[in-house]
Each structure stands twice: as C-alpha cells, then as structure tokens.
Amino acid sequence: MNQNLLLGQTLRFDGDPFQSPWQEVTNHRHDGAVLIDDGHILAVGSREKLLAEFPEANIIDYGNDLIMPGFVDAHVHYPQTAIIASWGKRLIDWLNSYTFPEEMRLHDPTYAGEVANSYLDIALAHGTTTMASFCTTAPSSVNAYFETAGKRGMRVVGGKTCMDRNAPAGLIDTVQRAYDESKELIDRWHGKGRAIYAITPRFSPTSTAEQLNTLGALWSERPECLMQTHLSEQAEEIAWVQDLFPSARDYLDTYEQYGLLGARGVYGHSIHLKSREIDKLAEVGAAVVHCPTSNTFIGSGLFDLMGLAKAQVGLGLASDVGGGSSFSMLRTMAAAYEVAQLKGAVIHPAQLMWLATEGSAKALHLEGLIGKLGPGIEADICVLNLNSTSAIDQRVKNANNFWESLFPTIMMGDDRAVRQVWVAGKAV
Numbered sequence: 087m088n089q090n091l092l093l094g095q096t097l098r099f100d101g102d103p104f105q106s107p108w109q110e111v112t113n114h115r116h117d118g119a120v121l122i123d124d125g126h127i128l129a130v131g132s133r134e135k136l137l138a139e140f141p142e143a144n145i146i147d148y149g150n151d152l153i154m155p156g157f158v159d160a161h162v163h164y165p166q167t168a169i170i171a172s173w174g175k176r177l178i179d180w181l182n183s184y185t186f187p188e189e190m191r192l193h194d195p196t197y198a199g200e201v202a203n204s205y206l207d208i209a210l211a212h213g214t215t216t217m218a219s220f221c222t223t224a225p226s227s228v229n230a231y232f233e234t235a236g237k238r239g240m241r242v243v244g245g246k247t248c249m250d251r252n253a254p255a256g257l258i259d260t261v262q263r264a265y266d267e268s269k270e271l272i273d274r275w276h277g278k279g280r281a282i283y284a285i286t287p288r289f290s291p292t293s294t295a296e297q298l299n300t301l302g303a304l305w306s307e308r309p310e311c312l313m314q315t316h317l318s319e320q321a322e323e324i325a326w327v328q329d330l331f332p333s334a335r336d337y338l339d340t341y342e343q344y345g346l347l348g349a350r351g352v353y354g355h356s357i358h359l360k361s362r363e364i365d366k367l368a369e370v371g372a373a374v375v376h377c378p379t380s381n382t383f384i385g386s387g388l389f390d391l392m393g394l395a396k397a398q399v400g401l402g403l404a405s406d407v408g409g410g411s412s413f414s415m416l417r418t419m420a421a422a423y424e425v426a427q428l429k430g431a432v433i434h435p436a437q438l439m440w441l442a443t444e445g446s447a448k449a450l451h452l453e454g455l456i457g458k459l460g461p462g463i464e465a466d467i468c469v470l471n472l473n474s475t476s477a478i479d480q481r482v483k484n485a486n487n488f489w490e491s492l493f494p495t496i497m498m499g500d501d502r503a504v505r506q507v508w509v510a511g512k513a514v
C-alpha cells in the first residue's frame with residue numbers, strides 16, 4: 087500500500103498573504119485530510135470526502151494536530167552548526183573569531199560528514215524539510231552536504247562558498263578555482279535526485295572583483311542554478327564594501343556590475359537597503375531573505391518586511407544558523423514577528439506561516455515542487471502539535487479561533503511541537 091491518508095487540521099494558501107488580504111487567500115480546515123501517493127501529494131480536502139475517495143488508503147489520524155508543508159529555511163550555513171550561540175561578537179569579528187576557524191575544520195571530509203549529519207538531523211527534528219545552505223570553500227563540504235541530504239531523500243539547495251580574499255589563507259580559493267570547482271560541483275549535483283545547486287559567492291568583501299565577475303560568467307553559462315549571497319547586513323560591513331568597491335553605486339551594485347543580479351538570485355539579510363537597491367531587486371524579480379534571529383543575535387538591525395513586501399520584492403525566511411540563534415523556523419517566525427513590532431508593523435500568523443513555507447519555496451524558485459499542500463506537490467510535510475507544552479496548552483484553552491490556537495506555538499513552540507515529519511512521502 088503506497089497511499090497514506092493523513093487526517094488533521096490543514097492550512098493552505100491560494101495566494102500571497104502579503105499581496106492580498108490574508109483572509110482571502112487562506113484556507114484552514116478543522117476536518118482536513120491529505121492523501122500521499124508515493125512521494126507526492128495526490129489530494130487535499132475534507133476528511134469525509136477523501137475517506138470516501140480513497141477507501142484503501144492507510145489512515146493516519148493526527149487528531150487536532152496541524153498538517154502543513156515542511157518548513158523551508160531559505161538561508162543557512164550548515165558548517166556553522168557546532169558554533170551556534172557563540173558569544174559577544176558582531177559580524178566581522180564573529181566571522182574571524184568563530185566562523186572561519188570552524189569552516190576550516192570541515193576540510194576534513196569525515197568531520198564535514200559528521201556536521202552535515204548532525205545539522206540535517208536537527209533540522210528535520212524541527213520540521214525543516216528543505217534548506218538553502220552555504221557550504222565551505224572546500225568542495226568536499228558540498229559533497230558531504232548533498233550526499234547526506236540525498237540519503238534522507240531531501241530536496242536541498244547548496245553550493246561551495248567562494249572567497250579569494252579577506253579570509254584565512256587556509257580557507258580561500260582563487261578566481262580560477264572558484265570557477266572550476268563550482269562548475270564541477272554543478273555538473274555533479276545540480277538536478278541529481280532532489281539536489282539544487284546555488285552558485286555561492288560569500289559576500290563582496292571576501293571576493294575580488296575578478297572572482298565576482300567570473301562567478302557571474304558561470305551563472306550566465308548555467309542560468310538554471312540559483313545564486314545565493316549576503317547583502318547589506320551590518321553597518322560596518324556596508325562601509326567596508328564601499329571602501330573595497332569605491333566606484334559602486336551601492337552594495338547591490340557590487341553584484342549587479344559583475345552579473346550576479348537576477349531573478350534566481352537570493353540575497354540574505356538585505357536590511358539596510360537604499361531605495362535604488364529595493365527598486366532594482368523588485369524589477370529583476372530577485373528575492374531577499376529575512377534572518378531575524380541572526381539580525382538580533384549579532385546586532386545587525388531591523389529588516390523592513392512590510393516595506394519590502396509593499397515594494398514587491400520576493401521574500402523568504404531563514405535561520406541563518408550559526409549567526410542565527412535557533413534551528414527552529416517556529417522561533418524564527420517569532421523573531422520575525424518581534425522585529426516587525428519594533429518597526430511598528432504587525433505580521434499576521436497566516437503571513438508568518440506562508441513566509442516559512444511557500445514564501446521561502448518561492449524565493450528559491452521551488453514553488454510547484456514544495457512548500458504547499460496541493461495535488462502534485464512533493465510530500466514533504468510537518469505535523470504540528472498545537473498543545474506541545476503545558477505553557478502553550480493553557481493559552482490554547484483560552485483561544486477563540488484557529489489563529490489564536492496557532493499563534494502560541496509560533497511564539498513559544500520548538501521541536502517538541504513537531505509531532506511527525508514526512509520527506510518525499512516517507513515518515514522520518
């Protein structure tokens with residue numbers, strides 16, 4: 087029997103709740119059902135209808151739990167798993183003190199495999215079924231990541247981080263090596279199973295103009311790949327970019343000039359953008375990724391979620407581990423809510439849920455494949471217990487509607503709320 091019928095509450099979106107009123111595009115069912123056939127979702131509807139339509143299916147009744155798409159973490163650094171929650175630094179110091187030494191350790195392929203395993207186990211335990219991860223400059227760290235994810239059947243995005251300056255000698259590559267190794271990795275991994283390759287210049291300060299230009303050329307040769315990097319995260323970083331690229335109009339221009347701006351470009355952080363940068367990102371259809379626990383943890387600033395949504399810039403949500411302080415997309419949604427409050431805006435739970443699933447999938451150009459409960463979509467599913475702790479449960483008892491019963495889990499939930507995760511139609 088390859089068909090499983092999951093029963094529980096369901097939540098799906100028929101549109102983008104940042105562009106339309108959330109009430110108009112949100113579809114919640116108390117009596118929901120999701121039919122999984124092999125690795126895909128075949129049908130979503132009411133429990134009565136699907137029970138009648140698929141009488142032979144194996145029934146899994148999750149009661150009052152919420153059946154939703156697996157979380158999509160649109161920007162993370164798996165090599166930084168073991169240095170999460172490192173104390174007392176801002177971005178550049180944090181990179182030099184904690185991040186670069188740890189990324190160097192992943193030159194050892196055995197250690198890289200251990201970290202990839204540990205990271206993917208933790209991510210799945212938190213309900214995250216897809217992520218876009220930076221690897222290290224070592225191709226073996228990319229192999230470790232895709233091999234480990236492949237064994238778990240996961241759809242993941244990743245790429246070799248390219249740096250040819252302003253990092254320890256043991257960690258940097260060269261213009262030519264970045265091109266050759268990235269190209270070889272694309273040939274090996276892009277489209278293999280569920281793997282997606284992202285060309286990955288770390289950020290402008292650690293690449294020469296020549297390296298950025300060469301990676302831009304590689305992207306034009308392989309336009310089916312994504313391109314991921316960092317943009318406008320912290321004031322000191324932005325000033326440094328200005329010094330390094332004196333003729334650039336702004337930070338985004340250091341990518342734009344070298345062929346690294348496009349619809350399949352994914353720009354992490356993007357906090358302190360100028361209006362030219364916002365207009366340009368919207369014009370080309372690129373996506374920015376909000377990393378709220380990282381932005382507060384390393385003191386980067388307050389992302390303007392509602393402003394960027396209004397400007398029609400593509401949006402994703404991400405943990406940014408290990409700059410981010412949590413593997414949990416629930417905690418990440420809570421931080422996004424809090425950062426928005428500090429900007430004077432209120433994000434509805436429907437918007438948070440969309441951002442952590444379909445929005446991030448869209449930012450990674452994976453819409454139609456993952457991030458949604460719908461026929462034909464790959465069966466990566468997270469089942470959330472909305473009463474996972476006594477503190478949450480006592481609040482939920484006081485809820486007047488579905489959103490009030492969900493919001494405590496968004497604000498206070500963690501991996502204890504994740505009842506079950508399905509990857510490509512298999513319970514893990």
Ligand code: GUN
Nearest residue numbers: 163288289316380406409
């Ligand atoms: N900018 C360049 N590299 C990094 C990184 O590893 N983490 C974060 N948060 N920002 C970066």
Ligand code: ZN
Nearest residue numbers: 161316354406
């Ligand atoms: Zn990052």
